[in-house]
Amino acid sequence: MKLQTARGVQDTPPEEKIIKNKVVDTLREVFQLYGFAPLETPIIERYETLTAKFAAGEASDALKETFTLTDQGKRDLGLRFDLTVPLARFVAMNPTLKMPFKRFEMGSVFRDGPIKAGRVRQFWQCDVDTIGSKSMLADAEIIAIMSTGFNKLKLDTIIKVNNRKLLNGILEQAGIENKEEAIISIDKLAKIRVTGVTEELLEKGFKKKQINAIFELIQENISLAGIKKKITSEEGKEGVKELEEVFSYLRSMGIKSAKFDVSLARGLAYYTGTIFEAFMKKGKITSSLAAGGRWDNMIGNFMGGNRVVPAVGGSFGLVPIIESIKEKENLVKRTLAKVFVIPIKTEKESLQIVQQLRNEGIAADYDLNGRGMSKNLQYANTLGIPYAIIIGSDEVKKNKVLLRDMVTGDQKLLALKSVVKKLKQDG
Amino acid sequence: MKLQTARGVQDTPPEEKIIKNKVVDTLREVFQLYGFAPLETPIIERYETLTAKFAAGEASDALKETFTLTDQGKRDLGLRFDLTVPLARFVAMNPTLKMPFKRFEMGSVFRDGPIKAGRVRQFWQCDVDTIGSKSMLADAEIIAIMSTGFNKLKLDTIIKVNNRKLLNGILEQAGIENKEEAIISIDKLAKIRVTGVTEELLEKGFKKKQINAIFELIQENISLAGIKKKITSEEGKEGVKELEEVFSYLRSMGIKSAKFDVSLARGLAYYTGTIFEAFMKKGKITSSLAAGGRWDNMIGNFMGGNRVVPAVGGSFGLVPIIESIKEKENLVKRTLAKVFVIPIKTEKESLQIVQQLRNEGIAADYDLNGRGMSKNLQYANTLGIPYAIIIGSDEVKKNKVLLRDMVTGDQKLLALKSVVKKLKQDG
Numbered sequence: 001m002k003l004q005t006a007r008g009v010q011d012t013p014p015e016e017k018i019i020k021n022k023v024v025d026t027l028r029e030v031f032q033l034y035g036f037a038p039l040e041t042p043i044i045e046r047y048e049t050l051t052a053k054f055a056a057g058e059a060s061d062a063l064k065e066t067f068t069l070t071d072q073g074k075r076d077l078g079l080r081f082d083l084t085v086p087l088a089r090f091v092a093m094n095p096t097l098k099m100p101f102k103r104f105e106m107g108s109v110f111r112d113g114p115i116k117a118g119r120v121r122q123f124w125q126c127d128v129d130t131i132g133s134k135s136m137l138a139d140a141e142i143i144a145i146m147s148t149g150f151n152k153l154k155l156d157t158i159i160k161v162n163n164r165k166l167l168n169g170i171l172e173q174a175g176i177e178n179k180e181e182a183i184i185s186i187d188k189l190a191k192i193r194v195t196g197v198t199e200e201l202l203e204k205g206f207k208k209k210q211i212n213a214i215f216e217l218i219q220e221n222i223s224l225a226g227i228k229k230k231i232t233s234e235e236g237k238e239g240v241k242e243l244e245e246v247f248s249y250l251r252s253m254g255i256k257s258a259k260f261d262v263s264l265a266r267g268l269a270y271y272t273g274t275i276f277e278a279f280m281k282k283g284k285i286t287s288s289l290a291a292g293g294r295w296d297n298m299i300g301n302f303m304g305g306n307r308v309v310p311a312v313g314g315s316f317g318l319v320p321i322i323e324s325i326k327e328k329e330n331l332v333k334r335t336l337a338k339v340f341v342i343p344i345k346t347e348k349e350s351l352q353i354v355q356q357l358r359n360e361g362i363a364a365d366y367d368l369n370g371r372g373m374s375k376n377l378q379y380a381n382t383l384g385i386p387y388a389i390i391i392g393s394d395e396v397k398k399n400k401v402l403l404r405d406m407v408t409g410d411q412k413l414l415a416l417k418s419v420v421k422k423l424k425q426d427g
Numbered sequence: 428m429k430l431q432t433a434r435g436v437q438d439t440p441p442e443e444k445i446i447k448n449k450v451v452d453t454l455r456e457v458f459q460l461y462g463f464a465p466l467e468t469p470i471i472e473r474y475e476t477l478t479a480k481f482a483a484g485e486a487s488d489a490l491k492e493t494f495t496l497t498d499q500g501k502r503d504l505g506l507r508f509d510l511t512v513p514l515a516r517f518v519a520m521n522p523t524l525k526m527p528f529k530r531f532e533m534g535s536v537f538r539d540g541p542i543k544a545g546r547v548r549q550f551w552q553c554d555v556d557t558i559g560s561k562s563m564l565a566d567a568e569i570i571a572i573m574s575t576g577f578n579k580l581k582l583d584t585i586i587k588v589n590n591r592k593l594l595n596g597i598l599e600q601a602g603i604e605n606k607e608e609a610i611i612s613i614d615k616l617a618k619i620r621v622t623g624v625t626e627e628l629l630e631k632g633f634k635k636k637q638i639n640a641i642f643e644l645i646q647e648n649i650s651l652a653g654i655k656k657k658i659t660s661e662e663g664k665e666g667v668k669e670l671e672e673v674f675s676y677l678r679s680m681g682i683k684s685a686k687f688d689v690s691l692a693r694g695l696a697y698y699t700g701t702i703f704e705a706f707m708k709k710g711k712i713t714s715s716l717a718a719g720g721r722w723d724n725m726i727g728n729f730m731g732g733n734r735v736v737p738a739v740g741g742s743f744g745l746v747p748i749i750e751s752i753k754e755k756e757n758l759v760k761r762t763l764a765k766v767f768v769i770p771i772k773t774e775k776e777s778l779q780i781v782q783q784l785r786n787e788g789i790a791a792d793y794d795l796n797g798r799g800m801s802k803n804l805q806y807a808n809t810l811g812i813p814y815a816i817i818i819g820s821d822e823v824k825k826n827k828v829l830l831r832d833m834v835t836g837d838q839k840l841l842a843l844k845s846v847v848k849k850l851k852q853d854g
Contacts, residue, residue: 035792365462
């Protein structure tokens with residue numbers, strides 16, 4: 001029998017999971033600071049829910065890649081491919097939910113897609129959404145969450161902000177009907193510049209005049225005030241107004257890392273207003289770390305009838321965030337233990353001491369296998385534990401312990417109280 | 428289209444997820460205090476892994492209830508039904524792992540079983556295991572984790588401890604061959620007393636003489652010293668010795684909630700030594716809150732060949748733990764927001780204040796929909812937010828805010844600094 005994971009899924013070993021937990025905990029803390037509450041939806045959904053037209057419409061790739069299964073009662077089921085469909089179902093199923101409903105959910109989603117570099121079949125999504133508010137305050141709040149989140153993760157990011165109504169207005173002014181196709185090319189502006197986008201639009205059959213009209217408004221670094229002067233379509237003006245509101249709220253909130261960028265397009269067609277995307281200012285990671293926008297139509301469509309249920313939210317990409325953190329930190333930790341306790345024929349006293357450390361809130365590991373000193377130090381070192389405590393009969397007599405700094409090798413004879421103080425200060 | 432979850436799975440709405448997170452966070456903190464590191468294994472495994480003989484052997488019910496699926500490459504897959512099989516696979520796949528490998532994993536497992544009260548098809552397991560140590564210290568550590576965990580959760584529990592070798596020895600002395608069948612009945616001693624167990628054993632065809640011999644040793648409240656005097660079989664003596672060691676370590680560690688109980692049997696046949704199970708001392712919840720034991724054979728069997736990979740671990744039952752906590756707490760919280768900020772025509776200033784609160788680490792929510800006072804208070808009340816802050820132009824002029832206690836209705840005009848201090852003290 002071959003020992004391996006299923007194709008396209010992977011184990012997250014301790015050295016990875018420790019970083020992942022740190023990111024997830026930080027995001028959760030920030031979501032909660034902003035008054036968002038946790039929700040957990042099941043991994044298995046009815047296949048009918050996943051294929052509901054609203055869900056399929058724009059996310060048909062996701063649908064093709066849905067893992068399907070049946071239960072013992074032959075019911076058709078699927079593994080969720082995102083956290084948005086389950087959210088829409090949850091809101092639709094709970095009509096007495098108090099609005100606005102501010103929730104976050106973090107968990108695994110599944111895509112049975114082709115395996116390429118960086119593509120896996122099970123990965124986490126971290127979503128935060130406000131359901132039931134049309135106010136641009138709700139949009140500003142999601143952007144503020146991204147800003148606060150990246151601050152707490154010590155990642156220097158910029159959040160580009162735009163608006164689908166503005167983009168639609170610009171394309172209308174340029175006389176373009178196939179807006180989706182044009183948007184796909186415009187989305188590449190930062191990468192392939194005006195020359196590249198122009199070429200691509202020409203290839204797609206857009207006219208030179210239309211393309212010129214697009215670039216009359218879509219310019220890198222054009223300000224919102226600059227756009228405002230040139231926009232004439234009603235939808236475009238509405239977009240500008242919404243953006244002005246969002247930035248006004250962000251100013252009141254003291255959020256400075258958000259910046260208007262008219263070239264930001266975002267692929268997903270279900271966005272209806274504000275869109276935003278966060279990038280590292282420097283470093284190798286050029287893909288976005290988080291993105292989101294307003295999606296006012298999906299939940300209403302899902303519920304049927306004519307209800308409009310406004311929604312705005314964002315999603316954090318754990319993989320690029322973790323990569324960005326790793327780029328800065330190079331210490332591998334295989335455990336969160338702060339100290340490894342090594343008894344030298346002082347088992348009983350050492351056990352008492354290791355428990356005292358734990359009672360003080362200091363994560364402490366202990367030699368379980370009765371090994372010699374050098375093997376124990378090697379073990380602590382491989383696991384990346386920063387300190388060791390060595391307790392021989394001499395130490396017991398003196399009522400002290402020998403604290404060893406695993407990085408420098410320095411050893412000091414200290415009272416346990418001093419060790420506790422030092423390890424606590426050490427964070 | 429019917430809006431519903433798949434059969435047998437359920438949403439965990441905020442008021443439930445908040446409690447669940449609290450339990451999961453506490454357990455994680457305790458696991459890490461004891462030097463255990465986090466691992467995450469995939470939800471999807473190769474079907475072959477799940478059906479491997481070792482896995483099927485004892486857990487054949489779980490296997491019958493395994494959700495199966497295939498990927499686009501027609502590979503046979505299944506959803507994991509526990510966290511033990513993935514752990515065994517992970518250890519077997521990573522031969523360079525430093526031993527002892529102390530890991531915990533918390534996540535969803537799946538069983539396609541019949542739907543009864545309290546049985547669901549997706550539920551969380553919280554497992555903690557030490558791989559690669561034969562020492563009874565490792566067993567004591569798992570029991571200590573249970574004790575510390577329940578202390579931190581403020582649940583008054585007793586941890587019953589026994590040993591499979593001792594039980595086997597007793598049954599050997601009683602001349603019983605079909606030990607598994609006898610153990611299933613003995614496991615019910617606390618519920619149906621000696622009379623009930625005797626009846627059941629007679630029905631199963633055991634002889635009166637055998638049954639008497641069993642109860643010669645298996646008595647409620649018999650001490651380990653009492654058993655030791657009566658046990659004659661080699662395996663039984665070995666079990667007593669192991670128990671003596673475990674309790675000696677627990678005494679050194681200051682763990683007092685563990686108690687020897689010779690009638691504790693635990694169903695799963697893969698246990699090879701120490702077994703333990705935690706129960707509430709009082710209250711309605713009589714099912715166990717956590718359980719575990721030593722399982723020295725499974726990983727070696729899984730890897731094939733003659734390797735022995737000792738293992739000991741425990742599993743916490745989130746559902747009974749959450750039920751026990753709910754029994755004591757009756758406040759429903761639908762958010763972790765500590766305060767709800769209500770502007771009265773002071774949007775800009777109020778936004779600044781809500782951000783100041785968040786910067787101070789105080790979870791704060793804000794009126795997104797421009798509602799009137801009474802609707803806002805009603806909203807905050809429904810969500811279970813303990814405080815509201817009301818900011819009108821008068822408050823802005825005085826550079827103060829009106830803090831309202833949502834439970835008592837008391838209102839006080841305070842400087843923001845005092846509010847921050849009060850809300851922080853309030854926990």
